Amino acid sequence: MEKVRRASHAGSWYTDNSKRLAEELDGWLREAGLPKSPEVRGVIAPHAGYSYSGRAAAYAFGNIDPTSISRVFLLGPSHHYYTPKCALSTATVYKTPIGDLPLDLEVIEELKATGKFELMDICVDEAEHSMEMHLPYLAKVFEGHLIKIVPILVGAVNAENEAMYGRLFAKYVDDPSNFFSVSSDFCHWGSRFNYMHYDKKHGVIHKSIEALDKMGMDIIETGDPDAFKKYLLEYDNTICGRHPISVFLHMLGNCSTKIKIKFLRYEQSSQCKTKRDSSVSYASAAAKVDA
Template sequence: MEKIRRPSHAGSWYTDNPKKLEEELEGWLSATGLTKSTDVRGVIAPHAGYSYSGRAAAYAFGNIDPTNIKRIFLLGPSHHYYTPKCALSTATVYKTPIGDLPIDLEVIEELKATGKFELMDLQVDEAEHSMEMHLPYLVKIFEGHPVKVVPILVGALHTDNEAMYGRLLAKYVDDPTNFFSVSSDFCHWGSRFHYTHYDKKCGPIHKSIEALDKMGMDIIETGNADAFKQYLSEYDNTICGRHPISVFLHMSSNSSTKIKIKFLRYEQSSQCKTMRDSSVSYASAAAKVDA
């Protein structure tokens, strides 16, 4: 029986008008001037409302050549629902205003059989925006190419569990028909986020935030999950997709296929100049097969 996850954030976080949505996505994608590459096997992309992060996200999704991809693993952080594990979707299809993505029920069953995952009910699934914000881009990029999705909600994982899920999912990296869409915003800065780290040596606040984010991005590019963990414990940067990113780093270090992550775009929702300001950072990366 079909079980639909509705595009619950359409009409608020992004337009629910199909024509307008298509135009926006096409505009952002063509503005990047990127060339599609079959070597791109994954992306790290933001998940804020499109008016904030839509343009930055295009620098991740614009690299994807859909030709050989059959399956997309979606890894998104959990914002509203607490779980110390990863959770699988119970839906059979993810709808968007511009097309639908069927869930790969076979892989969901395979993952379920490991006993390591919990299931999220439809209510939890629809309340979460981290994976939904990737869907319209994926529908657009994979237009005319039949793909299925494997949505994985990544909970508040302990370090050992990040490594465990990384090892468990690593075999999927070795299948060149699999793709990975990792969802994360970067620094959430300001008193409303309870995070006001400021290194005055960097100049204005927004430059300090940028330096902090770039430090994290550089470490992610090395592929070293332990170094990323060390950075997070030292600076406590409010990267909301820290767990999905860590799992992805463990996946690539445990697979035979060598993956190289490269960041291509960095933006901030606004430039913080005083301690009363706030901003969220957005960074987009492509993960390529490293020949």
């Protein structure tokens, strides 16, 4: 029986007008002007409302060559629901205004059988935006290609379990028909986020935020999950997809394909100049087979 996850953020976080949405995404992808590469096996992309991060996200999704991919693992952080584990969707199809994406029930059953996952209720699924914001881009990029998705809600997973999930998913990375879409925004700065780290040596506040984010991005590019963990402990940077990114780094460290992450775009929602200001950072990366 079909069980639908509605596009619950369409009409608010992005337009629910299918024609306008398709044009918007096409425009951003064209603007990014990136060559599609079959070597790109994963992306890290933001998940804010499209008026904020849609343009930045195109620098991740624009790299995808859809021809040989048949399955997309989608890893997103949990904003509203607490779990110390990863959770699997109970839906059979994810709706988007520009086409529906069926879930890979076979792989979900396989993951369920490990006993390492919990199941998320459809209400939890629909309340979460971190994976939904990747769906229209995936529907657009894979238009005309049959793909199935495996959504994974990554909870407040401890370091030991990040490594465990990374090992568990590693075998899927070695199959070139699998793709990984990792959802994360970067620094959330300002009193409303309870985070106001400011190193004056960088000049104005937004430059300090950029330096902090770039330091994290450089560490992610090394592929070292322990160094990333150390960075987070030291600076407590409010990267909301820290757990999905960590799991992804462990996956890449445990698979036999050599894959390297490279960041291609960095933006901020606004440029903070005073302590009354606030901003969220967006970074887009491609994970590419490193010959």
